[in-house]
Amino acid sequence: METNLTQLVSDRLEIADTLHRYAFGLDHNDADALASAFTADCTFDFTPAGAKLGLRFAKLNGRDAVVKSLISLLGPLDTSHTVSNLQVKISGDSATAYAYIMAQHFMPGDGPRRETENALLMKTRWQLTARLRSRPSSQDNPVLSATPEHLRHLS
DSSP states (O other): OOOOHHHHHHHHHHHHHHHHHHHHHHHTTOHHHHHTTSOTTOEEOOHHHHHHTTOOOOOEESHHHHHHHHHHHHTTSEEEEEEEEEEEEEETTEEEEEEEEEEEEEOTTSSOOOOEEEEEEETTEEEEEEEEOSSOHHHHOHHHHTSOGGGGGGO
16 A cells, blocks of 8 residues: 655655644643544553652543643643653554653742744745744853853854
8 A cells, every 4th residue: 555655755744844833832831732633532541650759650641630730730840841852653534643741840030941933834834933042052051161261152
């Protein structure tokens, strides 16, 4: 059976977008974005990871319970969730995604600051039109904090 490459690429991008909406929802305390990543009848099972941390975390059933629990638990914190190394296996109308999701949690005001990027389609490729840095790089990175003065303009 021949695979429709355009559909395959589209499906993979949609699945990646789903994981990014999940991360965005958590990091921005955005219940709507977080909810958009889950089906109404989803489950969220953090019990294996929680046990390794010495936490008891009940398995959650249903989008409303998942969103309410995660937003109330993580919403007050500064968080950074990074999705990487995504691999997707698609079978008909279901898929399995394998990814690293690195989570960092900080007390309010102590976490990383998000950057704002604006882009514009220029002929055949997207290019940045503006970047807004909210914190100097060296503040986020102890190695860069030790950078000699004459090289600091690079950080």
